Amino acid sequence: MKITATIITFNEGENIRAACESVAWADEILVVDSESTDATRDIANDLGARVLINSWPGFSKQKQFAVDAAANDWIFSLDADERISPELQSSIDELRETEESQLADGYRVSRRAFYMGRWIKGGGWYPDYQLRLFNRRRGHWGDRVIHESVVMDKGGRVMTLHGDLLHYSMRDPDHHRRMIEERYAPLGAEQMLKEGKRTSTLQMTIAGPLAFVRSFILKGGFRDGRAGLRIAKLAAHHASLKHSLLHRLQNRN
Template structure:
């Protein structure tokens, strides 16, 4: 049986400090395509030095950018990563084994994402395993729908789970995390409001509380020590802000 080729896709913007590790973890792929949205650092040059094909395109949403990237590749099996992610050794072996057998009985594969937080990986709570579907046959799946934030792949066919982790290095600092969450909260509130979803005061008061209890207590986030506590508290604030913004939009105010 001939080996099924894999194309890797990455979208970037000013990722010069992280793109090298990401691309190095994709050395087993047959092609790497990077879609850059106007980086002012040397992201594009670094990607080209790794042998990636770089395409420049103005950013018009996370889902749209990723869907465009998938359309540019040569092979039908696609592995999509963000620049702050890396395929670990176990996941690489799992992908290669599935590839060598022709990806039998699946239209796509998901795997756990393991996030680094202030120098250590979070292995409990809402942070892990955080399974994501990133390896798929583009003839039977892709970045579909209208939501540009918290985008996900949908499939027309069965999915399987692979062993190993997609290592995630999402934040350079707490300030970056807070700024990113503020932007995401605004985008999600606007998306929900445009589709008729409404927020009640109970959502503002109770949803953040439940998020904390579920992640930190019931799912064992406390086992990650002070990092687990900090992560849970910051994520609670994201839930609260999203609800407040939607509540204000419902009443005709700009959040």
């Protein structure tokens, strides 16, 4: 079982070293960079990664570009702000010694997010399963605009690996808010429109409060204390903004 670890990047100079070191075990590390203006490519090259440059086509398409360019059929897709835990590393090591006929077609992993210096367990943030290790002959990246995921062929067998993928995406609430306003809400509205969804004045009004209740109460965000409260408030902001942007898009179209 030979594995290519793929990482897509844009100005990830602060993250790329740790990301590459996290997958140093891979038979190939492939970094697909969308024309970074910092030292991302130089750092990746110095660490032995194969680096390709591809103009930004969107998350799913960029990740699929990396899959298609990989030297091996087995792919582990890692985001630049993610790291592999020792437990997950051990699970992957065991898989690599397994007979091909005994392997599933894809493997999902639990993702552990860190926020305000702590592991977030509530609010729907954990275990946040992600299908990240897969055979490209049996799966591919879907076409979602945001929250992209691997789609397995019909009949593809998926199993779960032991150990977490560690996620360090949100540095603080201000960074979280910027990500919502600059990426998640606009792309989320675009995805909803693509799926034929519509919103209304009523939905725009209640989306925020409902998101807060879902995150903080129904999904246990209160167990994470101040961090859980911050996350719930920003979930409300995200939902309200996404519906507002969707309303503009649907009226424009």
